[in-house]
Amino acid sequence: MGIHGNATCVMNYDGAVGYLLGEEHKGLRTMFIMMNAARLGVAVQGLSQGTVAYQNAVAYCQERLQGRSLTGAKHPDLAADPIIVHPDIRRMLMTVRVFQEGARALAYWAGLQVDITRKHPDPETRRKADDLLGLLTPVMKTYFTDTGFTATNLCLQCFGGHGYIAQWGMEQFVRDARITQIYEGANGIQALDLVGRKLPANKGRAIQFFFTVVGGFCEKYENNAALSPFVKPLTEALERLVTATQWLMRHAISNPDNGGAVSMDYLYMVALVALGYQWAQVARICENQLSNPDDDSFDRRFYQNKLVCAGFFMDKVLPETMTHLARIEAGADSLMRLDAEVF
Ligand SMILES: Cc1cc2nc3c(=O)[nH]c(=O)nc-3n(C[C@H](O)[C@H](O)[C@H](O)COP(=O)(O)OP(=O)(O)OC[C@H]3O[C@@H](n4cnc5c(N)ncnc54)[C@H](O)[C@@H]3O)c2cc1C
Structure with a gap:
């Protein structure tokens, strides 16, 4: 379909000799x-x-x-x-x-x-x-x-x-x-890796740290009026992600199909919050850079344009977290109900 400059071919190792690399039983790792x-x-x-x-x-x-x-x-x-x-x-x-x-x-x-x-x-x-x-x-x-x-x-x-x-x-x-x-x-497998392995590993330590990083930023700047158009939507999106995580913890063990069914929506929520965090950081740097109106020693338009883009992300992209949360809370029921043979 594409990447025709890439020499893609099938390689069969039938009858080939295998050599152990690294320690036994640690191959996958x-x-x-x-x-x-x-x-x-x-x-x-x-x-x-x-x-x-x-x-x-x-x-x-x-x-x-x-x-x-x-x-x-x-x-x-x-x-x-x-x-x-x-x-x-x-x-x-x-x-x-x-x-x-x-x-x-x-x-x-x-x-x-x-x-x-x-x-x-x-x-x-x-x-x-x-x-x-x-x-x-x-x-x-x-x-x-x-x-x-x-x-x-x-x-x-x-x-x-x-x-x-x-x-x-x-x-x-x-x-x-x-x-x-x-x-x-495949991307579906990445979503399973996130929900099935990365999330529960060490009792959720990684996602909790991610919440601390993003939540810490939101708390630090919650009363900053200039940053409010960026920090407020990020805070709300983070709250939705926390709700989604709690939903997963409650419902994925009782019915493993729930974890699989919502894995992609959950991955998208993490991605959107991570990107929102980056855009809020961009906005913080731009506001800081532009804070002295008399300073024209740099290209002010570059920073002003970045702020417009950060605003677009908050207005038009980050609200997707609402849809993902609604889908997550609907679980696996309607997804799994049709018998395989009627597809
Ligand atoms: C151009 C090209 C170059 C490649 N280069 C390399 C290379 O250099 N080396 C190499 O080793 N491989 C290579 N691959 C192989 C590639 O990594 C695999 O095609 C890819 O990982 C998907 O595996 P699969 O094709 O077996 O799909 P399958 O595993 O059959 O998956 C089919 C679909 O089912 C879904 N699926 C499968 N299992 C589950 C599950 N348990 N739960 C939910 N959904 C599931 C998948 O998400 C996917 O949508 C290449 C492939 C292509 C097309």
Whole structure:
């Protein structure tokens, strides 16, 4: 379907000699050292596909003339306005933009955790970073690749018919991005890893630490008026995630199908809160940078634009946590009721 530059083939090891690598009975654990790094790599691959598609879509939307702005012609001298004036085109571009900028911040944060696990002198700090990384790996792998694929698709849509044909290269981004949702463990399996392994491990220590990190930020800035448009929605989304976690703890043991049925919604909630946390951090840095109105020693518009994007994420993306929570609380019942043979 895609990645034709990659030499993919089937390799059969029938009759081959196997050599023991590492200790006996520790094979799976050893393999996961490679696997976790690869999953973060694939996460960034999904994000990158979304980013290159975005760059192409922005260039096209600035140039392509079609229709007039709903609020009156923006370029009356031209035969039509460039399509970037249209709200629906904005919806697609902004959705992709806040995904890829937020995801990039989260990827850097995860990279920082990798460094801490390897180099920090304090073992407790190393352990906490390792917990966070373990929790975030399946979340980033799935959210970045699902949304990376969606991003390539939205950017193709910005091209209209020109997106569908091969000439502009947009359909290739869609085809190439699709594999990232499958290899290094299909995304459904990542969600099971999160709910079945990462969440209950060490009595929920990793998710509790994640709550402490995000909740601590929200508490610290809860009375900061300038940051309120970012901190308030993040606090509410975090509360929803806590409710979802409690629901899982209560209902997944009594009926294991509940855990499987809601695993993807739960993963998305963790991802959205993690991205919301990154965007709130971005807003904090921007507000701080812009706090002196007389200081024009830097590009003020860069920081102002970041604040607009942070606001879009809070208004238009983070509310998805409400839908995910509603789906989680509906459990597995309607999902599992049809007999397999009637599908
Ligand atoms: C282009 C390409 C390159 C690849 N490169 C490599 C490589 O270099 N090395 C390598 O080892 N492999 C490679 N793979 C294999 C890849 O990792 C697997 O295809 C992938 O992990 C999914 O496994 P599967 O195909 O067996 O799907 P299956 O395990 O059959 O899964 C099918 C579907 O069922 C779902 N599913 C399966 N089990 C469960 C469950 N218990 N609960 C809920 N849902 C479930 C999955 O989420 C998926 O949606 C490559 C694949 C492709 C297409």
